[in-house]
Amino acid sequence: SQQGEEDPQALSIQEGENATMNCSYKTSINNLQWYRQNSGRGLVHLILIRSNEREKHSGRLRVTLDTSKKSSSLLITASRAADTASYFCATPWGNQFYFGTGTSLTVIP
Amino acid sequence: GAVVSQHPSWVICKSGTSVKIECRSLDFQATTMFWYRQFPKQSLMLMATSNEGSKATYEQGVEKDKFLINHASLTLSTLTVTSAHPEDSSFYICSGRGGENQPQHFGDGTRLSIL
Numbered sequence: 001s002q003q004g005e006e007d008p009q010a011l012s013i014q015e016g017e018n019a020t021m022n023c024s025y026k027t028s029i030n031n032l033q034w035y036r037q038n039s040g041r042g043l044v045h046l047i048l049i050r051s052n053e054r055e056k057h058s059g060r061l062r063v064t065l066d067t068s069k070k071s072s073s074l075l076i077t078a079s080r081a082a083d084t085a086s087y088f089c090a091t092p093w094g095n096q097f098y099f100g101t102g103t104s105l106t107v108i109p
Numbered sequence: 110g111a112v113v114s115q116h117p118s119w120v121i122c123k124s125g126t127s128v129k130i131e132c133r134s135l136d137f138q139a140t141t142m143f144w145y146r147q148f149p150k151q152s153l154m155l156m157a158t159s160n161e162g163s164k165a166t167y168e169q170g171v172e173k174d175k176f177l178i179n180h181a182s183l184t185l186s187t188l189t190v191t192s193a194h195p196e197d198s199s200f201y202i203c204s205g206r207g208g209e210n211q212p213q214h215f216g217d218g219t220r221l222s223i224l
Contacts, residue, residue, distance in 0.1 A: 031210055042115070042202050042215035043153070050210075088152060090213075096168075097143055097206075097213060099153045 004089055004100035012106040019076040021103040023089030024069075030092060032065055032072050035099075037086045046074075046087075081109045111137045113205050115216025123224055124195060130188045130219045132203030138183035139205025143213065144176075147200045159186055193223045 004025040013019055025032070031050045035043040049056045049065045049072065056063045062075040076083055084107050089100040112135040120128055132142060141160050145153040157173075159165035159180035167173045175197075177189040186205075190197055200220050204213040 033212055035215075040200070040218070040220070042113075042217040043204070043213075045212040045214065048210075048212050092209070096155055096158055096166075097204075098155060099145075102152045104150070 004091060004098065006087075006089060006100040006103045008103060009101065010104045010106070012108065013079055015079060015081055015107055015109050017079055019079050019083070019105055019107070021074050021087055021105070023072045023074070023100045025072075025089070025091045025100070026070065027091075027093060029067075033090045034061075034063060034072075034074050035088045035090060037088065037102075039085075043088065076105075079105075079107045081107050083107045111135075111205075111207070111214040113139075113203065113214045113216045115203050115219055117219060118217060119220045119222075121222045121224065122193065125192055126223075128190045128193055128221060130190075130201055130203070130221075132186045132188070132205065132216050134184045134205040134214070137205070137207050137214070139186070139214075140183065140208060141206045142180055142186040143204045143206070144178060144186075144188050145202045145204070147202060147218075149200075153202060156188075190221065193221070195223045197221065198223045 006023045033048045034046045037043045060077045065072045086102045088102045114133045116131045144156045147153045156171045157165040157167045165178035180186040202218040204215040206213045
């Protein structure tokens with residue numbers, strides 16, 4: 001299975017702290033994407049990083065990609081209570097699209 | 110950003126009923142649509158991938174006669190859960206993608222509860 005794994009599975013931090021979550025995948029990819037899911041809702045696309053990129057920023061989000069290690073990380077800086085959600089990495093594989101196991105982030109006000 | 114509308118958001122019905130879920134891309138053409146199933150506190154499991162005008166490609170273990178997928182236009186895909194039973198209760202999410210290497214845009218999901 002191409003489904004990736006993320007760690008940690010759950011993360012609880014204080015508001016203002018940084019949150020880092022990691023994703024590992026199994027096969028070669030063209031790109032890797034990060035999504036956010038609020039409880040009971042669909043997913044919101046956060047950022048896409050291509051295989052020839054090593055780092056990408058979007059607002060308070062910073063994503064890195066290491067294709068040699070088949071891993072990616074998502075850093076959320078200066079976290080807010082509203083960042084509380086589950087975060088998933090996703091990789092395309094052929095015409096399919098597979099999600100990691102997810103990290104549940106709780107930001108305590 | 111691109112919007113995908115999924116309807117209904119919540120369905121409660123009796124065992125044996127067939128349920129249709131619609132997924133519409135409102136402001137882009139979704140050449141590919143994906144259907145996922147998600148159990149509580151778990152990741153999304155891909156059920157099937159459909160390209161407009163073609164038969165859906167189902168993941169291993171997903172019964173194509175149980176979960177009928179139609180993608181007749183670039184803006185609409187439907188998932189019909191036929192003769193639903195309590196074990197089919199789950200959260201179903203659709204997404205659409207405009208092309209390869211493009212992000213997927215997700216509907217808000219449908220919570221299906223079979224009594």
